[in-house]
Amino acid sequence: MPKIAVLTSGGDGPGMNAAVTSVARNAAYYGMPLIGIKRGYNGLLGLSDNIEDDVFEMNLDTVLDLADLPGTYLRTARCTQFLDPKVREGAAKRLKEMDVAGLVVIGGDGSFRGAQQLCRLGIPCIGIPGTIDNDLAYTEMTLGYDTAVNADMEAVRSIRATSRSHDRPALVEVMGRNCGDIALSTAEATGSEIVIVPEMPWSVENVAERLNKLIASGNTRATIVVAEGAYASMQPFDVYSYLKPYSGEIFEGEQMNARLLARTLKYMCHAEVRATVIGYTQRGCQPTARDCSFAFEAGNMAVVLLKNGIGNQVIGTRNNRTFHTSIDTALSETRNFKESLYNLINSL
Numbered sequence: 001m002p003k004i005a006v007l008t009s010g011g012d013g014p015g016m017n018a019a020v021t022s023v024a025r026n027a028a029y030y031g032m033p034l035i036g037i038k039r040g041y042n043g044l045l046g047l048s049d050n051i052e053d054d055v056f057e058m059n060l061d062t063v064l065d066l067a068d069l070p071g072t073y074l075r076t077a078r079c080t081q082f083l084d085p086k087v088r089e090g091a092a093k094r095l096k097e098m099d100v101a102g103l104v105v106i107g108g109d110g111s112f113r114g115a116q117q118l119c120r121l122g123i124p125c126i127g128i129p130g131t132i133d134n135d136l137a138y139t140e141m142t143l144g145y146d147t148a149v150n151a152d153m154e155a156v157r158s159i160r161a162t163s164r165s166h167d168r169p170a171l172v173e174v175m176g177r178n179c180g181d182i183a184l185s186t187a188e189a190t191g192s193e194i195v196i197v198p199e200m201p202w203s204v205e206n207v208a209e210r211l212n213k214l215i216a217s218g219n220t221r222a223t224i225v226v227a228e229g230a231y232a233s234m235q236p237f238d239v240y241s242y243l244k245p246y247s248g249e250i251f252e253g254e255q256m257n258a259r260l261l262a263r264t265l266k267y268m269c270h271a272e273v274r275a276t277v278i279g280y281t282q283r284g285c286q287p288t289a290r291d292c293s294f295a296f297e298a299g300n301m302a303v304v305l306l307k308n309g310i311g312n313q314v315i316g317t318r319n320n321r322t323f324h325t326s327i328d329t330a331l332s333e334t335r336n337f338k339e340s341l342y343n344l345i346n347s348l
């Protein structure tokens with residue numbers, strides 16, 4: 001049976017360990033030796049500070065203890081050197097020297113592009129979409145996204161409870177890089193009244209107008225969910241000039257952020273708007289059943305494909321079914337943002 005390898009790459013995500021465990025269980029079932037590569041492509045290239053433990057034979061017994069843990073036991077890294085064709089050639093050579101007949105890459109868009117290049121160098125690769133951001137167009141969900149949304153929902157529920165007690169609006173920033181899906185789903189699930197995302201242009205004045213209307217209608221504790229990447233789609237607003245008269249609120253050159261937006265809305269709406277940035281608690285938490293189930297099926301599909309000599313594929317979900325498609329097709333698709341849901345949340 002061919003020897004295969006697995007790595008996790010890019011930002012970690014809940015469910016990555018479950019996917020590695022599934023790969024390990026399936027490899028053991030089919031009698032395929034499994035190599036674990038630590039710290040993403042860095043480990044493959046010997047670029048990390050821990051080269052001695054970066055490439056190792058995976059022991060199923062150890063792996064079985066990791067399945068439901070958050071984070072990634074294999075560690076992860078973002079490997080900028082992998083953009084260099086010469087470096088990729090070195091990686092393919094190393095895999096061939098190790099007799100690795102196929103590689104499972106668990107990561108996001110950038111990691112898949114690395115896998116696509118390795119396929120062109122003769123290494124069959126299978127991608128499992130591991131990122132909380134849900135920014136891959138070909139799949140309805142990426143591993144970790146459901147967990148991140150559930151973590152954010154819990155956080156927003158707590159924030160809304162205290163906002164309600166004090167009749168204060170709240171502004172909550174969630175992750176997602178350039179993708180507003182986490183913000184949109186969190187706002188929908190919590191009944192938040194305003195959502196701001198990178199996909200849609202917005203202005204501080206319009207958000208203030210909406211908040212003022214909510215307050216005038218009696219909603220004194222509305223929640224604004226902001227995607228971390230949404231400041232890029234904000235219409236120009238000179239936050240320094242606006243907040244400068246309120247001494248100590250801003251430093252020269254400071255760009256718009258959750259704290260400054262909440263401060264600005266405080267003065268525009270005469271309301272005690274408080275900001276919370278949820279941060280890593282949404283990425284480092286225990287995976288949900290949905291993410292673990294996807295990990296289980298994706299690991300199985302990845303190993304079966306490699307066992308059958310099939311590479312250049314990524315795994316995803318469509319209509320609640322796990323499927324695979326070619327990396328090239330997957331990476332050529334464009335995302336379809338749920339604009340009608342966005343409009344509904346911002347108008348009810």
Ligand code: F6P
Binds near residue numbers: 108131132133176177
């Ligand atoms: O891609 C996952 C993600 O958590 C994004 O949502 C976020 O923008 C980014 O990673 C943060 O990366 P880092 O932890 O390296 O700053």
